[in-house]
Amino acid sequence: MHRYQAGQGDRRAMLDAVGCASVDELFVSIPAEVRCGALDLPPARSEEEVRREFWAYAGANAAPECFASFLGAGVYRHVTPAVADALLQRGEFFTAYTPYQPEVSQGTLQAIFEFQTYVCQLTELDVANASLYDGATAVVEAVLMAARTLPKRRRVVVAGTLHPDWRAVLETYCEPMGIAITQAGWGGDGRVDAGALERLLGDDVCAVVVASPNFLGVVEDLPALGKAIAAAGALGVHAVAEATSLGMLAPGGRFGFDVVCGELQAFGIPAAFGGPLLGFFAARQSHLRQMPGRLVGETADSAGRRGYVLTLSTREQHIRRAKATSNICTNHGLMALAATIVLSLLGKKGVREVALASHAKAEYVKAGLRAQGAGSRAKLAFPESPTYNEFLLLHDDPDGLLARLKAEGILGGVSTIRFGAAWPKGILVAATEQNTREECDRLLDALQRLA
């Protein structure tokens, strides 16, 4: 018997009660033709053996904590308050089920209500859901919502500066739904070409997706874009990959965008080799009934006490089935709780402080690079354009440069080679409040010598 299961004595007693001599009798309904012999797997392992196996996996990786790390491109390393994991490890939170029985799930439900509030505050929009899987699928859900809202419009315009992986996921989902994707390229300033984008607008466009800060790290002109999109009658979608940027940069909700969505990982979610992350989704009130995902609402119990419940469930798959606003069932609730805890710790002052510090660290590195002058082989791609905490350094052998930097204990950034020929060759460098001045100086010094 196994330590996670009932014992032989339990089994004996239950078999007697059921009137079977052995468990095999309970499986007679499974025909011989589908049966298997012993599984081709190792035998059961003790906890200690499991521990050692996973130490080995962990030991075969280069942990960013052991380096000066400037990695970004969709996943960012920010504050990890000790309190957050201490609370997340409470079994009442992480071993709890989806709050379908609200009377015994008020902890989960109220935390999600607080999460929804935070997302509304960060995005300056009216309503937010209880989380989606990640930024890429959040953008997909926004586009699909636009297609439902404007069913005669079958085209979406995407800024070419959207994260290429997010664009790839959008293609996967749009193709079977018969939604065409057209793209507006970007200009010499690293921003989407506004003229090109406007020329692509038309009365067959249901949604326009703009990322800011964009994949190249540049901050887009959301007010101007928002106006043009609204004039075309399409839903504006502001996609966010670096959520802490919302501590310093005004969100699309302020500029007429219908949806602000994306990735909230930066607020305390570990990188975890790319998952689980935290998709967020906020929209104008008018889109409420077409919104995807779970929603928690406030109500009262029979004694008049304030409480929270999952609500407006008739949008969802378990009720609406083939006509649901999304097929999502399981969301990323625990990650939403993590972000809620971190946002609470940071609060009004901390959210701004993290943003300003991240921006300042990146500006310090940029200033250092400018000071190295024209002689450096690593050049800022868009030296005149506003960035938040990430920027593109042009280089003709980014992989080689990164390898040399790693040898000096620096993870200098993300090479653009992996993303294909549409992107200039170079390194995306992201700095956050977590990078010390010493790390920044080491990076600058190493780039000067090794680029």
Add this chain to the structure above:
Amino acid sequence: MAQPNDRLYTKTHEWIILAGGEATAGITQYAQEQLGDVVFVELPAPGKKVEKGAALGNIESVKAVSEVFAPMAGEVSMTNGELETHPELVNQDPYGQGWLVRLRVAPGAADGLMDAAAYEKFLAEEGAH
């Protein structure tokens, strides 16, 4: 219970009253009981043309959604605006203040619908009452 005599009924539990080329439609007592507390009513825009039996809108309770079907072919002339803020009218007064839509219809469009007695018989056969 006895169904009101002044109207006609469908097998999908809608009722209509015909007056001067217009049909007012709603759902029956049985239908609203099955649904439970109505929380939202989605109705088509005036001007929309519908075939008999086509989807005319949705009524949502907390745990379910029910489609409303056009009892006859016609054009939507008006919908019950009160239901936006008071969806509970569908439960409280399904034959009166809980009406859903008004359709402009052609003569003879109501042919084939059941009268009160026939609908009561239909309910009894369905195992409902």
Add this chain to the structure above:
Amino acid sequence: MSETRMLREREGLIFERSSAGRVGYQLPPLEVPQVDPASTVPAGLLRGEIDGLPEVSEVDVMRHFTRLSKWNYSLDEGMYPLGSCTMKYNPRINEEVVRLAGLAQLHPLQPADQVQGALALMWQLEQALIAVTGMARVTLQPAAGAHGELTGMLMIRKALAARGEHRGKVLIPDSAHGTNPASAVFAGFETVEVASTPQGTLDLAAVARHLGGGDVAALMVTVPNTLGVFEPEIVKAAAMLHEKGAFLYMDGANLNAFVGIALPGKMGADALHINLHKTFSTPHGGGGPGAGPVAVSQALVPHLPVPMVEREGDRYTLAYDRPGTIGKVRGFYGNFGMLVRALAYIRSLGRDGLKSMAEGAVLNANYLRTRLEGDYHLPYDGPSLHEVVFDDSIQAAAGVRNIDIAKRLLDYGFHPPTMSFPLIVHGALMIEPTESEGIDELDAFVAAMKAIAREAREEPDLVRGAPYSTPVRRLDEVRAARQPVLRWRRPDD
């Protein structure tokens, strides 16, 4: 409101704790020159401090969320007999290893030579899931079961397109989970509902009739079905589908019933999603995250999402160059944190532990069925595997419905079973104890259910007014839907 309620019961929202000047986190000194954002970014793109964000101390945060946690029932505290959810114990060694430095903070865009351990782990998990399912390959990318369903249906669509075919319809039994039709629609299909037989199983004759039309791409089934009964004709169904060039999608939500005993690969499945948060113990987290890897037959291998983890000798890579792929279904490679936990679980159980897992799950469910079948009505009496479906028809005679039984169970300290699913059972109570429970927990659950059955006969009003001893009483869900309040606002907003 009485002030003699315990502190934890009076806890409000975090925003209501806010007090000007409190700080919850402190950064180290900046060390680099401060930058006024107006000097680097056009002023019209900036914002100041966000009004409404709270100002609370670390102590506030610890108190607040600790108090909230105490309002939750959880698996650590007791059983969740939720049919179709497979709420089994969440082992703590899984939580320890997922937090190891070298796993937790690994960035997905580090070059392959820096993440060989992570790739090896993923490869090992794929091999383990291949062993468990008897299928050809497994994608670890989908973030949840429903996500896996969509991925599987997209692969089927692509396989048909590769043959130059476009088939528009997917057959789905009326007993299916709602994610099945929803996923099929998002994959570009039209769904056709197939009524179950009077025994609640798949109607093969109906499937054959639909197949005759030539426009059926796939049949989506759950095995065992959502009544907990093994589909006796699944192999025949698969053969029928394959003969007509259609595919069999298998919803793996009920895999816990037969791991180590039967193989979906032998049943003829072309795609099968596996809920790691069900069968493989990863925690539910109050709603997620989960993970929904999809195992596929040879026919669908070319269409798997990219990247796949490949091994050459002792080196692992992420392979993107797969010409028939459906592309990416999410950013990066999968919910790695859940993959780590699932592999740790599979290693902890091993080949024999996985088999005894299924045996225990089925025995426990049958034990509950035997002990409760006098008190509650069994709408279908086929042999149960890992879950048993009762309904409330005996209690309904006294005006007590499944929801009342569920709320009264809360007073007895149990989470209720799944209700109102599958749709083919009116007033359903779907009970799945899992193999984690010993006979004492099961007997306590039985005692509670028997007590409620007696109360339903003798004091129905008591049951209908439940719950009484939970942190809140029955909540007004109608009000929540009629007047949605989905965020906190300051009273003067």
